[in-house]
Amino acid sequence: MTLEVRxxxxxxxxxxxxxxxxxxxxxxxxxxxxxxxxxxNTQVELQEPRETRGYEEAVLACFDTATTWNLHVEEKLRRDLPDGSARVKLFGAPDAYEVAWWSPEPGEDWKPVERGEFDDIEEPSEVSHLA
Incomplete structure (x- = not known):
């Protein structure tokens, strides 16, 4: 018996x-x-989706906030996920990935923080030492 390593x-x-x-x-x-x-400290787990629709690569990234710290401390710098988790499906290839969909779908109740959305906001000193 051989073990296939990927x-x-x-x-x-x-x-x-x-x-x-x-x-x-x-x-x-x-x-x-x-x-x-x-x-x-939000956990991310990568999974293979059931279908790829002809793209070179398709990946599900599953985010879970069970281990995330200090969401309640400064809500302006963090946004909790609905029911503590969310998934995003990515299509494409290296240097050409694109977001296919989010689950749950972003709407009035929830939307994911965009890349670098809070970069220009200074975290208060009473919060930064906790994170």
């Missing part, structure tokens, strides 16, 4: 992804634990 880490995909809770683009991998947003 490299599922895709550097280009993580360069495209951003956290829908805080808008940051830097993720940290903790072996045997998962991948987390370096800024707010």
């Amino acid at each position: 490299d599922r880490h895709n550097e280009a995909l993580f360069e495209f992804l951003w956290c829908p809770v805080c808008g940051q683009e830097i993720f940290t991998h903790i072996p045997f634990e998962g991948v987390f947003c370096k800024n707010c």
Whole structure:
């Protein structure tokens, strides 16, 4: 019996992804634990979707806020996910990824933080040491 090993880490995909809770683009991998947003600790898990529609690559990125810290401290710098989780489907190839859809769909009640949306807002000193 042989064991087939696949490299599922895709550097280009993580360069495209951003956290829908805080808008940051830097993720940290903790072996045997998962991948987390370096800024707010939101967990991201990559899954293969059931269909690709002819694209070179299709990926589901599932975000979960069970491990996210301080959402209640400064809501202006973070936006919680509906029911604590959200998924985004990405199509494309390295350097040409595009968002196909979000689940739940963004609307009046929820929308993901855009990449770098809070970059120009200064976090109060009484909050920054907690995150």
